[in-house]
Amino acid sequence: xxxxxxxxxxxxxxxxxxxxxxxxxxxxxxxxxxxxxxxxxxxxxxxxxxxxxxxxxxxxxxxxxxxxxxxxxxxxxxxxxxxxxxxxxxxxxxxxxxxxxxxxxxxxxxxxxxxxxxxxxxxxxxxxxxxxxxxxxxxxxxxxxxxxxxxxxxxxxxxxxxxxxxxxxxxxxxxxxxxxxxxxxxxxxxxxxxxxxxxxxxxxxxxxxxxxxxxxxxxxxxxxxxxxxxxxxxxxxxxxxxxxxxxxxxxxxxxxxxxxxxxxxxxxxxxxxxxxxxxxxxxxxxxxxxxxxxxxxxxxxxxxxxxxxxxxxxxxxxxxxxxxxxxxxxxxxxxxxxxxxxxxxxxxxxxxxxxxxxxxxxxxxxxxxxxxxxxxxxxxxxxxxxxxxxxxxxxxxxxxxxxxxxxxxxxxxxxxxxxxxxxxxxxxxxxxxxxxxxxxxxxxxxxxxxxxxxxxxxxxxxxxxxxxxxxxxxxxxxxxxxxxxxxxxxxxxxxxxxxxxxxxxxxxxx
Amino acid sequence: xxxxxxxxxxxxxxxxxxxxxxxxxxxxxxxxxxxxxxxxxxxxxxxxxxxxxxxxxxxxxxxxxxxxxxxxxxxxxxxxxxxxxxxxxxxxxxxxxxxxxxxxxxxxxxxxxxxxxxxxxxxxxxxxxxxxxxxxxxxxxxxxxxxxxxxxxxxxxxxxxxxxxxxxxxxxxxxxxxxxxxxxxxxxxxxxxxxxxxxxxxxxxxxxxxxxxxxxxxxxxxxxxxxxxxxxxxxxxxxxxxxxxxxxxxxxxxxxxxxxxxxxxxxxxxxxxxxxxxxxxxxxxxxxxxxxxxxxxxxxxxxxxxxxxxxxxxxxxxxxxxxxxxxxxxxxxxxxxxxxxxxxxxxxxxxxxxxxxxxxxxxxxxxxxxxxxxxxxxxxxxxxxxxxxxxxxxxxxxxxxxxxxxxxxxxxxxxxxxxxxxxxxxxxxxxxxxxxxxxxxxxxxxxxxxxxxxxxxxxxxxxxxxxxxxxxxxxxxxxxxxxxxxx
Numbered sequence: 001x002x003x004x005x006x007x008x009x010x011x012x013x014x015x016x017x018x019x020x021x022x023x024x025x026x027x028x029x030x031x032x033x034x035x036x037x038x039x040x041x042x043x044x045x046x047x048x049x050x051x052x053x054x055x056x057x058x059x060x061x062x063x064x065x066x067x068x069x070x071x072x073x074x075x076x077x078x079x080x081x082x083x084x085x086x087x088x089x090x091x092x093x094x095x096x097x098x099x100x101x102x103x104x105x106x107x108x109x110x111x112x113x114x115x116x117x118x119x120x121x122x123x124x125x126x127x128x129x130x131x132x133x134x135x136x137x138x139x140x141x142x143x144x145x146x147x148x149x150x151x152x153x154x155x156x157x158x159x160x161x162x163x164x165x166x167x168x169x170x171x172x173x174x175x176x177x178x179x180x181x182x183x184x185x186x187x188x189x190x191x192x193x194x195x196x197x198x199x200x201x202x203x204x205x206x207x208x209x210x211x212x213x214x215x216x217x218x219x220x221x222x223x224x225x226x227x228x229x230x231x232x233x234x235x236x237x238x239x240x241x242x243x244x245x246x247x248x249x250x251x252x253x254x255x256x257x258x259x260x261x262x263x264x265x266x267x268x269x270x271x272x273x274x275x276x277x278x279x280x281x282x283x284x285x286x287x288x289x290x291x292x293x294x295x296x297x298x299x300x301x302x303x304x305x306x307x308x309x310x311x312x313x314x315x316x317x318x319x320x321x322x323x324x325x326x327x328x329x330x331x332x333x334x335x336x337x338x339x340x341x342x343x344x345x346x347x348x349x350x351x352x353x354x355x356x357x358x359x360x361x362x363x364x365x366x367x368x369x370x371x372x373x374x375x376x377x378x379x380x381x382x383x384x385x386x387x388x389x390x391x392x393x394x395x396x397x398x399x400x401x402x403x404x405x406x407x408x409x410x411x412x413x414x415x416x417x418x419x420x421x422x423x424x425x426x427x428x429x430x431x432x433x434x435x436x437x438x439x440x441x442x443x444x445x446x447x448x449x450x451x452x453x454x455x456x457x458x459x460x461x462x463x464x465x466x467x468x469x470x471x472x473x474x475x476x477x478x479x480x481x482x483x484x485x486x487x488x489x490x491x492x493x494x495x496x497x498x499x500x501x502x503x504x505x506x507x508x509x510x
Numbered sequence: 511x512x513x514x515x516x517x518x519x520x521x522x523x524x525x526x527x528x529x530x531x532x533x534x535x536x537x538x539x540x541x542x543x544x545x546x547x548x549x550x551x552x553x554x555x556x557x558x559x560x561x562x563x564x565x566x567x568x569x570x571x572x573x574x575x576x577x578x579x580x581x582x583x584x585x586x587x588x589x590x591x592x593x594x595x596x597x598x599x600x601x602x603x604x605x606x607x608x609x610x611x612x613x614x615x616x617x618x619x620x621x622x623x624x625x626x627x628x629x630x631x632x633x634x635x636x637x638x639x640x641x642x643x644x645x646x647x648x649x650x651x652x653x654x655x656x657x658x659x660x661x662x663x664x665x666x667x668x669x670x671x672x673x674x675x676x677x678x679x680x681x682x683x684x685x686x687x688x689x690x691x692x693x694x695x696x697x698x699x700x701x702x703x704x705x706x707x708x709x710x711x712x713x714x715x716x717x718x719x720x721x722x723x724x725x726x727x728x729x730x731x732x733x734x735x736x737x738x739x740x741x742x743x744x745x746x747x748x749x750x751x752x753x754x755x756x757x758x759x760x761x762x763x764x765x766x767x768x769x770x771x772x773x774x775x776x777x778x779x780x781x782x783x784x785x786x787x788x789x790x791x792x793x794x795x796x797x798x799x800x801x802x803x804x805x806x807x808x809x810x811x812x813x814x815x816x817x818x819x820x821x822x823x824x825x826x827x828x829x830x831x832x833x834x835x836x837x838x839x840x841x842x843x844x845x846x847x848x849x850x851x852x853x854x855x856x857x858x859x860x861x862x863x864x865x866x867x868x869x870x871x872x873x874x875x876x877x878x879x880x881x882x883x884x885x886x887x888x889x890x891x892x893x894x895x896x897x898x899x900x901x902x903x904x905x906x907x908x909x910x911x912x913x914x915x916x917x918x919x920x921x922x923x924x925x926x927x928x929x930x931x932x933x934x935x936x937x938x939x940x941x942x943x944x945x946x947x948x949x950x951x952x953x954x955x956x957x958x959x960x961x962x963x964x965x966x967x968x969x970x971x972x973x974x975x976x977x978x979x980x981x982x983x984x985x986x987x988x989x990x991x992x993x994x995x996x997x
Contacts, residue, residue: 066983068839068990071913111883137900144899151947152879159947163939170897170935174928178912181924185916 003045004059004077004128007091010039011120018114032098032113036120040091046079047088054081054477055484057130057193065134074191076131081477082333082485086127086260089340090253092463094120096348096456101245103452104351105153112153115145119249126257132180132265133190136173139221139257143169146246146254153243161234161241168234172224179217183269186210195269196488208272215273218266219281225258226314228281229288239307244351247303251310252344256336259317263332263485267321271489278322282405285322286415288315293422297429302353302360305430306346309386312419313339313394319416320401324489328404329482330475335397337474338385338467342394345382345460349375352453353434356446362430367439372448376435378457383431385464387424393467521579524586524638526568527594528631534561535627542620551618555609558623562602562630569594569634578640582702585640588992592842593637593769600762600849601630603967607754607857610961614865615752617663625662626758629655633766642691642701645770649687649734652763653680660751660759666866672750679733679743687730693723694778706778717782724779724786731774734767737827738796741820745804748816753860753867756812760819760856761849768826768845772838775830776996783833790831791923797824798930805937811859812870814937815852818896821934822848828927829911832918838993840910843986847903847978851895854971858889861960861968862953869953872940877950881957886945888972893942895975897935903978910986 014035021027049058057078065073079087097116105112122142129135143166151162184190187204198204206214224231239247266274274281292312299305317339320332352375353368354360369376385392388399398420406413449457467474522529538554538561545551573591578584605626612618632652639645657680661673695701697719698709710720729740736744748756779786801821808814826848829841862878863870879886895904908931915924960968978985 066981066986068983068986071910071986108880137905140900140905144894148942148946151943159943162947163936163943166939167932167936170932171929174932175925177909178925178928181909181913181916182921184913 002059002061003042004079005061007039007043007046007087008077008121008124008128010035010042011094011117011124014039015114015117015121018110018117021110023110028110028113029098029102032117033095035117036091036095036098039120039124040095043087043091046084050079050084051081051477054480056080060130062130072189073133074131075134076191076193077125077128077134078130078193079128081479081481082263083127083260084477085333085337085474086256087124089256089337090120090123090127092459093249093252093340093344096344096460097245097249099456100248100348100351104244104355108152112149115149116245116249119145119149123253123257127260130192131190132183132192135192135261135265136177136180139173139176142254142257143173146250149246150238150242150250153246154241155243156241157237158241161237164234165238168224168231169221172221172231175217176221179214182210182217183214192265192269199269200488200491206270206272208276211270211273212276213273215266215270215277218261218270219277222258222261222266225261226255226318227258227311228284228315228318229291229311230284232288232292232311235311236304236307239310240301240304244347244354247307248344248347248351251306251347252340255310255314256340259314259321259332259336262318263321263329263482267324268485268488274322274489275324278324281322282319282409282412285315285318286412288312289319289416289419290422293419293426297422297426299426299430300362302350302362302365302430302434303347304360305362305426306343306350309423309426310339310343312423313343313386315419316398316401316416319412320404323404323408323412324486325404325407326479326483326486327400327407329486330479331397331400331402331404333478333482334467334471334474335394335401338393338397338464341460341463341467342382342385342392345457345464346379346386348456348460349379349382352449362433365434365440366437367435368446369435370439371446374449374454378449378454378461379435380431381461381464383427385468387427388420391465391468393464395468396471517580520575520577523575524572524577524579525584526572527565527598528634530565530568531561531627531631531634534558534564535624535631538620538624538627545620551620552609552613554620555605555612555618555623558627559602559605561627562598562605565630565634566595566598566602569598583641583644584635584638586638587995588988589769589773589838589842589995590638592988592992593765594634596765596846596849597630597633597637597762600758600765600853601626603850603853603857603971604754604758604762606963606967606970607757607853607860609963611752611754611860611964613961615663622659622662625655625659629659629758630762633762636766636770639770639773640703642694642703642706642774645774646684646688646691648770649684649730649767652766653684653734656759656763659755660747662755663752668750669752670750672747675743675750676747683730683733683740686726686733690723690726690730693719693726697723703774703777707780710778710781713781717785720779720782721785724775724782725789727774728786728789731767731771732793735764735771735823735826736820737793737823738800738820739793741797741800741823744820745813745816748819749810749813749870753812753856753863756816757853757856757860760815760852764819764823765845765849768823768841772830772841776833776838780996787831787833790827790833791920794824794827794831795923795926797821797827798927799824802930802934802937805934808937809871809873811872811875811941812856814872814940815855815859818934818938819852821930822852822896824930825908825911825927828915828920828923831920831923832911832914834914834918835990835993835996836910836917837914838996839986839989840907840914842989842992843903843978843982844907844911846985847895847907847975850971850974850978851892851902851904854892854968854975855889855896857964857968857971858885858892861885861964862957864953864956872944873948874951874953875941875944876948877954878945881950881954882960885960885968888968889945890942891972891975893938895979897938898931901976901979903975903982906979906982906986
């Protein structure tokens with residue numbers, strides 16, 4: 001076990017510790033905060049080795065999990081230039097989730113914090129898994145706590161929303177499981193790196209017909225999770241009914257699971273399948289971009305509006321991935337980070353608004369800027385980041401994505417750009433109705449942000465600026481990893497056998 | 511010549527678990543007759559538990575002397591030892607479940623525990639049977655004891671209905687089985703599983719008649735393991751019987767019947783594999799679909815678990831359709847995981863149900879998470895395992911079964927089976943919704959704390975489910991090496 005093992009298992013240890021903490025006390029909160037902050041600090045140590053050579057996996061863990069004949073499963077994890085940032089995004093946002101939960105979750109706090117930690121464990125596993133079986137296991141492990149959080153602490157019709165979320169995801173993931181099993185029955189291994197190497201050397205070839213089936217299975221799971229139109233219908237209900245911290249994590253981190261899966265597994269393992277379906281996927285992504293934006297335009301509820309805007313933004317990421325261009329893939333990864341931060345901040349702020357007014361209907365608000373200027377400023381910054389104002393994070397991602405799309409097919413970029421315009425429209429219109437105008441019903445509970453409320457926002461705003469201004473701190477490792485990935489894609493797609501296979505993995509950096 | 515029929519001493523050793531259980535069963539009945547009428551009968555349950563523990567040790571001892579016994583009537587091999595062990599664990603858990611339950615229903619008595627022991631004797635015989643006659647005898651011993659158990663609370667109308675249905679349909683199925691055995695004997699001149707195989711291998715027998723005989727046996731076994739179209743009895747019986755008995759029936763007799771089902775088809779009828787595999791394929795498909803869709807509509811937890819047990823039988827049949835060694839190993843693992851999770855779920859249900867099983871609707875579970883967080887969390891583990899969420903035994907079971915199916919190129923059966931398990935998530939989640947997402951109702955408000963024995967049973971099942979989910983290697987290695995004897 002190395003540092004990655006520590007990062008992965010700290011949340012799990014935290015989960016058990018919190019379970020045994022006394023119920024009616026602050027202890028679960030402090031323990032959860034401690035665990036998540038420690039995880040974040042530990043994960044910082046992964047950055048240097050992972051970014052030194054973004055194209056290779058570092059901090060690798062590779063131990064045998066089960067060794068029954070015909071069923072060897074390796075507990076194989078590692079980070080490269082792509083997933084290191086997703087790991088950091090997760091470990092960075094989880095303490096914020098714990099922090100805001102303390103005031104937003106009123107009852108059965110202990111269980112909630114325990115579930116948050118289990119959720120973090122699952123997410124970190126998903127982002128670092130290098131074995132398809134392990135990936136699937138973590139994929140489901142992340143689902144269960146989120147399901148319970150939405151169902152138990154949500155509002156209104158939370159039960160049906162949570163069940164819809166679970167069953168939808170389950171349908172996708174069983175198809176992915178079918179693909180994983182099918183791949184195993186062809187190749188005899190679950191190990192991603194081993195699969196890559198044997199595809200490179202030509203030891204294993206997957207026929208286009210097989211690849212198509214495999215691709216569709218994987219795609220089903222990822223498309224539900226992203227979500228890609230028309231599989232998005234679980235999202236608005238789930239986001240709206242979920243408690244604020246859960247919505248925050250769903251939008252900021254969990255939605256990246258699907259996009260990451262598309263990039264990591266669909267593009268490399270089943271590249272011919274991905275190429276065959278790319279045009280269809282991109283059309284769906286563009287429909288999602290425009291459709292999500294149009295629906296966001298007519299929403300009357302702030303949370304629902306941000307939820308639909310999420311569908312639109314995630315459409316960009318999918319479009320970028322399926323351009324098979326360097327810019328598109330770079331932009332997709334960058335946008336995952338940017339979207340995580342900016343939408344995360346928006347949902348945190350929506351949570352604050354809800355705490356103060358007890359509702360998120362736009363019509364219940366008005367003139368908030370007069371009563372709570374701090375809150376309004378923070379909201380404005382997050383909003384501008386979200387619509388892609390230059391110098392803030394989303395601009396970089398969207399620019400690269402559109403560039404990639406334009407290189408692949410100009411009309412795709414043209415259609416997708418409509419989404420950018422619309423995003424400015426719905427966001428600013430919502431802001432205008434909520435924060436400007438006449439003050440509705442001045443309630444004494446409606447206070448401006450306290451220092452405690454600012455605490456999670458400031459680092460997020462700082463990151464928005466950092467990501468928007470100094471791209472160089474993040475981009476080089478991403479580029480080297482994505483270029484390696486795309487090279488793999490094109491190679492597999494053309495059935496070229498590399499004369500001298502490049503090793504995928506460096507020796508374990510301990 | 512007659513000397514050959516004299517049992518050797520090692521034969522008795524190989525039969526030790528059955529002997530121990532039978533002796534203890536009789537002792538319990540005698541003890542009860544000698545006890546004063548007012549005395550508490552709980553201690554008799556303790557005696558039965560001890561008997562099972564001893565039989566388990568006996569099983570281990572017998573396993574160290576593998577081989578045939580009583581002129582090839584039974585055979586102790588690792589496959590048989592595995593299933594003997596499984597039904598003994600099931601029995602032990604069910605006795606723990608029953609102690610508190612029978613106390614609450616004021617029906618504590620020795621004969622109940624004696625019947626459980628006798629039923630397990632039958633199941634142990636089934637697990638090791640090497641001859642169709644022993645199959646029949648084992649099935650009868652197990653079934654007759656179970657019929658009585660199903661109707662054990664004789665003042666309860668649902669118990670009576672359950673027992674009657676189970677008895678009538680079960681006898682009907684046994685008749686099919688016996689008829690099939692007779693045909694096989696007529697065709698091959700033997701009832702020994704290996705000899706039947708070699709006779710069929712020679713190919714001189716009419717394949718049509720052999721196929722019909724196999725079909726008769728199939729019907730008999732399909733009844734016992736509740737496979738479509740012979741599943742009609744299962745929901746009624748599981749709903750009507752006392753919860754610990756339902757748990758027992760859905761785990762023990764089912765596992766034993768599957769054990770012998772696999773053994774007969776993978777040993778005796780292996781030569782005509784290509785003919786029956788499609789029959790199994792179709793039945794597996796229908797069983798999964800009908801079990802799951804019917805379960806979607808249920809409001810009674812016991813009935814829902816009844817339908818879900820049909821669906822799970824369908825998943826195990828998928829492993830038989832694979833008809834490979836991996837398939838057998840997968841089925842063994844699956845049945846073990848299924849037994850644990852189902853007994854656990856039934857145990858929690860019997861706890862909530864209160865006297866006379868008044869609270870057995872899904873909404874009666876409402877709010878359990880607030881009132882008894884530990885019990886609720888354990889129930890959640892069982893439910894997630896039944897769904898097939900990773901890190902539980904149920905997931906690995908499903909995983910191995912479908913892997914076996916894919917290795918035998920049953921692509922569509924795998925896809926449909928997996929989609930089925932997503933559909934199943936919908937009804938299982940109703941339980942999770944009730945316990946975590948609803949406010950406590952009448953049933954949960956007046957819930958007394960669970961009895962110690964019940965608590966032990968639930969914890970043991972949950973730990974078992976998690977261990978199978980996180981470290982499946984040990985059990986799977988045992989299953990794989992046992993399956994290796996099926997050539």
